[in-house]
């Protein structure tokens with residue numbers, strides 16, 4: 223029997239900022255998304271920056287789920303955040319900065335919800351796959367990998383999206399792998415092309431940052447696309463899926 227693997231179309235703002243998230247979530251749903259993304263706890267490069275809405279976003283997340291009927295994925299960075307998010311999320315995100323935190327991977331592997339594991343920006347493909355092994359060793363085999371770009375000498379883009387990673391992960395594991403062209407490029411103008419390349423390379427889904435006012439976004443506005451562009455990407459991605 224052929225196993226039909228789900229194709230993830232995850233969209234939403236980088237962070238849940240306020241009630242406007244519900245409008246964004248509706249745009250994702252209308253555009254063909256089947257999963258919402260939105261961080262309450264944001265890993266940041268500077269301690270002086272905004273670190274997310276935290277627990278005040280829980281009710282907004284709940285309302286967005288109720289209005290759209292879509293499941294949600296959100297990042298936890300420690301055991302306490304896992305506990306806070308548990309009743310509100312359908313999937314936990316392990317961020318790029320935490321992929322190498324093996325004790326945290328063991329901890330999150332005890333959860334009975336799927337895990338979206340993002341590739342460390344300085345990690346090799348083999349290290350990425352081993353990080354998934356840490357989670358699975360704790361009992362949770364429901365792991366979805368996510369290529370989100372790696373740090374290279376290139377500065378035009380925020381990261382370098384490693385297309386190789388997609389077929390390589392398929393060679394090394396049976397786990398699904400999705401693409402994050404938003405962090406992979408850091409530029410909204412490049413998100414469509416990299417999304418389509420990833421789908422053509424066999425990705426099992428996309429996670430895209432969507433905001434109705436990218437210029438006002440509190441985090442990652444430069445790489446966020448509007449709901450209209452998201453819709454267009456989803457339509458084209460579905461056409462490519464039809465071809466391959």
Ligand code: PEP
Pocket residue numbers: 236261265316317318319340370405
């Ligand atoms: C995010 O998804 O907003 C995020 C912070 O991703 P990463 O961990 O890949 O940087």
Ligand code: MN
Pocket residue numbers: 236237405431441442
């Ligand atoms: Mn982001």
